[in-house]
Amino acid sequence: MELNANWLERLAAYHPERPAVYWRGSWIGYGELYARVRRAAGSLAGLGVGQGERVAVLSPNHLGYLELYFAAALLGFVPTFLNHRLSLAELQGLMEYTQPRALFFGPGQEEAARRLDPGARPLEELQALPAAGFTPFTAGLEDTALILFTGGTTGLPKGAMLPYRQLLVNAAQTAMTWGLSPQDRYIVATPMFHAALNALCTPLLYLGGSVMIQERFDPAEYLAWVGQQRPSLLFLVPTMYQMLASHPDFAHTDFSSVRWAISGGAPCPAPVREAYAAKGIRFRQGYGLTECGVNCFTLEPGEAEQFPESVGRPMPHLWARLVDAEGQEVQGAGTGELWLSGPTVMSGYFARPEDSAKVLLEQQGRIWLRTGDLAQRDEAGRYFIVGRSKEMFISGGENVYPIEVERALYDHPLVQECAVIGVPDAQWGEVGLACVVLKGGGALTEDELRSFLRSRLAAYKVPKHFVFLDELPKSAPGKILKGELAERYGRTHA
Structure with a gap:
């Protein structure tokens, strides 16, 4: 089976003028976005970046994340996104761990980036470095498309290797089960080094929708964009929703364009949900983890309102099971550790085979991911995250x-x-x-x-x-x- 990892090229041909990305006050169409992706690929080829090599990013939200995400499918390198909120010592550990061929940085990160790599370059140079020609890479479904870091219980985060099958299936089933349309638009305000790209940004672009990149979360600017740019979807973590609701501009912001909001990262407190309900906004609770994509469950908006603490039922191409403390599968309603299986599960942790073997287990003819999260399943098959077997x-x-x-x-x-x-x-x-x-x-x-x-x-x-x-x-x-x-x-x- 072959799938097209370079799908942005098709969309650029289908509707080159359609708005794709709002960046620093201007809209970029699909045609222009793909041209920038090809230019970035040429710049990296000029640096000698090759297949399988890592290209690291240390930046707040930036257009360069998308340029690298899509350029990877042309050259075969692996974007590796660093959390710019980490200390310099933590970042040095990640650099030693992943050994990136190049490091690019965004605003406010130059000093740290230069200390990590004297040859680090600003993300803007993706459009300006001497370009070289390249033979387009044909990505296989198991080729690593992206490395995202998960929290580390041993002091050093592990790099989850997400293959192209993960990105493609996650985008397709997110668009399907969340009812996305080409007319949808949302503001990327959660960190792009984290889950923002996989959660809603690229699934929406996959469908031909549009996204707006907010470089750093600012409640006043976010609310102004809601009123001016009319997003149809909201995707934030509970703290951000609370900061918006507490802002003086919240009361008079027009949210009438918003179809629904999804809360990720943690359950959204009831008082916060109620503040948005008063504005006519319907909430959905999300659940995901770095090792298995970020959209693992789905629930219709009406049912989500009736069961606000539920994350829903497994995505169509994902299997879930609960396993008790004795290692036995829980049948029917009950509580246990959540295990997941399907094409959105990572291929493993980069250069950490022993850690990979602890969480990826083959049983019943499937590869299962042990999430470490405790979940409850009710009689109707709805899942509720009730705790963590880890102390996180x-x-x-x-x-x-x-x-x-x-x-x-x-x-x-x-x-x-x-x-x-x-x-x-x-x-x-x-x-x-x-x-x-x-x-x-x-x-x-x-x-x-x-x-x-x-x-x-x-x-x-x-x-x-x-x-x-x-x-x-x-x-x-x-x-x-x-x-x-x-x-x-x-x-x-x-």
Whole structure:
């Protein structure tokens, strides 16, 4: 079976003048977008970038993400998107891990990019570097199309290799099950280094719709675009929805063009949903993960309103099962770890075969992905995400792994013991709370410890709250009982 990974070329021929991307105040048509993609491919060919080599990006949202995404299907390189919110030390680890052939940066990232790679170039140079001719690459379904990083429980995120089959099937079934049309339009405000490209941006372009790139999320600008550019879809994480609803312009913004809104990253709190319901906006809850695309379930808008906590039922080309603690499949209604199988599952973690083997298991003639998430299925086949078997929590749409924060805490010479848990937060959904035991005779303030962590971790990973204790609760063998800490400090799921 062969599918066309270079599908943008067809759309450019079908409707070259149709608006594709709104970028820095102007609309770019499909024809012009594809011309920019070919020019970017020529620039990379001029640098000697070849098949299978990584090309890294360190940038806020930028047109260059799309230029590289589509140019990859022409040259066979692998776009590798770095989280610009990470610390320099974290980024250096990712650069050493993936060994990219080239690094491109966006506004505000030049200093960090140059320290990572003295030869780093601004994304604008994709349209200006000396170009070389190239023989178009024919992508196979299993060829790696993209590397996206998932949160790392060992301190270094893992690069999920997404093959072309994943991108193509995800785009097609998202367009189908979400009822997208060529007339749909939405604002790309969630990070493009994360899931924004796969979630709705490229599925909508795949269908011939249009997208608007907001370089950095700004509630006032976003609301102004809603009124001026008339998007028909909204896609944000709960924190962003809350920031919009709290903005003074929200009350008089005209949302009449919006067909529905989808919340990703974490469940959207009821008060936030109610604020949009008062504006006539219907909500849908999304669920996905880097290793299996970002649109794993679907639910009709009417049913989504009736069951707002449900993520829905599996996409047409995806199979789901629940597995209990004994490794037995849960039949019918019940709760267990969510496993997923289908063409949207990653091919593995880049250069991490042992980690890949832990989460990709062959059973019943299928390759199953162990998500690590606990889900509940009701009698009607609807799924509800009820917790995480891992200790991860989600803060403002970003995954935070306590063990990574704890390792940084232990780097402080006065920290004897620590445990990090997620606690509810009105703005971010969940934030970190660090429970710390200091070494005898030590004196340390909350601000001093927070400042220490900021030099080692991305800002969103730094705990918002600190509690200094004389001792941490432990089991008989000496294991720290995080469950007791969570109960003591009132943790609930976001």
